[in-house]
Amino acid sequence: MAIKTKLSIFIFLFFLINIAICREETDPELKTCKHQCHQQRQYDEHDKRICMKECDEYHEMKQEREKHKEDKDDEKEVENPYVFEYKDFDTILDTEDGRISVLNMFDQKSKLLRNVENYGLAVLEAKANAFVSPHHFDSEVIFFNMKGRGIIGLVEQDNTERFNLEAGDIIRVPAGTPIYLVNRDENEKLFIAALHMPSSPGSAPLNFEAFFGPAGRNPESVLTAFSSKVLQAAFKTSKGKLESVLEEQKKERIFKIRKEDVHGMAPKKSIWPFGGQFNGPFNIFSNKPSFSNQFGSLFEIGPSESKSGLEGLNVMLSFANITKGSMSTIYYNTNANKIAFVVDGEGYFEMACPHYMSSKHRKSSSAYHKMNARLRPGMVFVVPAGHPFVTIASKNNNLKIVCFEVNAQRNKKLAFAGKKNIVLALDKTAKELAFGLAAEKVDEMFKRDEEFFFSYNVDESKEDRGHADV
Structure with a gap:
């Protein structure tokens, strides 16, 4: 018995020594620390053991700090693959009276956004009575007037058509069409979001330089x-006259103009019954909302909408107005990839993603990661097709979001909660097999009267206040 006990102690000590040796081999700093403990002549054996113990404790603290730093880096990385803030925009034009900012090539931020790599988003901000000089793009563009009152001029070979723009107006501008814009309001700014897309399959990459x-x-x-x-040959003019014309304009590309000039560019009513070359703006609020109740409303215009100008583009536009203290349902698009711009208000966004896994969570049993972000005006978030997500308005303000949904043909919105949801739609046998419960019990939780928008009324004491309390 004594021999067995001694053998057990020997084996135990053998393993301890080997663990210590392995640790020292993997961390030279720990090895040096312990070596110095042994070299201290004034130390007796007891002091040396204390010294070596302190080396081990320091080593463990160092490992904890490094692990904490890695975890923090992982969390930073997780926060923003699908979310863009003001710092992610490039300002390509900035004057005293307005600016144009762009998000170019979404997949440059994350490979997870390859589904929208051929699209770009630009935002125009123009002060009162500002004029944006005539220009054109080599891309197809859909303008959405988010705020303010404007005028847009579209130039054809032999004339210019002018249209008034109100909040909620959508207008399509074919590639290469010269346009100019005017803020016709004397006090308020004009804010326009523009979705850029290739003019045809296989065309050159997007170019935001107008x-x-x-x-x-x-x-x-x-x-x-x-x-x-x-130039002299093209315009059949002298060099002096040419230079006098080209050098006359001394203002920026966006500049303030006189009130009489603004009024002079107001669209004239056409008596011609067939209209002009271009489709005029179509207001998203002229349609009945797709969903509406006391908690919010959703307006949509799709490629099948007559007179919308979106025919053949495979793009849908939507505008969500979520009442303060309310939320959308948890849902996903079957086909469409959503590019969402926060127009007004504050709130919160959550999305389930099976593709993104940080190093912290690679060994997790969960196959999904929660992507989340606080939402503020000017922010953009992208939701790929098939990814369930939710948006929540703060307790203080309505949350207003304009969305460009690409690959929208045959798209459906499938919800996990609300009057019509995919769980209630499951047949009884499949439902009981999926949940391991009686179908009646499952229906009891998933059944509710409201559709698409609900109150965000939760027990705050049970919430993760760092994220869900908005």
Whole structure:
């Protein structure tokens, strides 16, 4: 018995020594620390053991700090693959009277956004009575007037058509069409969101650098790229006259104009019954909401909508107004990829993602990760098709979101909660097998009268206040 006990102690000590050796081999700092403990001549054996114990404790603290730092880095990485803030926008034009900012190539931020890699989002902000000089893009563009009152001029070969823009107006601008914009309000700013897309399959990548045409040298016109001889021949004019015209414009690309000039550009009512070359704006609020109750409303315009200008684009536009203290249902799009811009209010966003896994969660049994973010005006978030998500308005303000949904044809919104949800739609046998409960018990939880928008009324004491309390 004594021999067995001694053998057990020997084996135990053997393993301890090997563990210590392995730790020292993997961390040179720990090895050096213990070596110095042994070299201290003034230490007796008791002091040396204390010294070595302190080396071990320091080593453990160091490992904990490094692990905590990795966890923090992982959390930072998790927060934003699908979310864009103001710092993620590039300002391509900034003047005293307005600016244009863009989000170009979504997949540059994350490979998870490859579904929308061929699309770009731009935002125009123009002060009262500001004029945006004529320009064109090499991409197809859908403008959505988020706030303010504007005028848009679209130039064809032999004339210009002008349209008033109100909040909620949508207008499609074909690639290469020269346009100008005016803020016709004397007090309020004009805010326009623009979705850029390739003009045709296989066309060149998006280019957000607008081609400014009839301006002079400040701002620079595309004409300045050509030699003087070419311009003289093209316009059949002298070099002196050419330079006097091109150098006359001394203002920026967005600048304030006189009130009489604003009124002079107001659209004229056409007596021609067939209209002009371009489809005029279509207001999203002229349709009845797809869903509406006391907790919110959702307006939608799809590619099948007549006179919307979206025919053939495979794009849907939607505008959600979630009442303060309310939420949307948890739902997903079957086909459409959502690019959402927060127009007004504050709130919160959550989404389930099976594709993104941080190093902290790679060994987790869960296959899904919660992507979340606080929402503020000017922020953008992307929801790929098939990803369930929810948006929640703060207790203080309504949350207003405009969404460009690409690949929208044959798309359906499938909800997990509300009057019509996919759980209630399951047949009884499948429901009982999936939940391991009687179908009646499952229906008891999932059945409710409201559809799509609900009150966000929760017991705050049970919530994760760091995220869900909005």
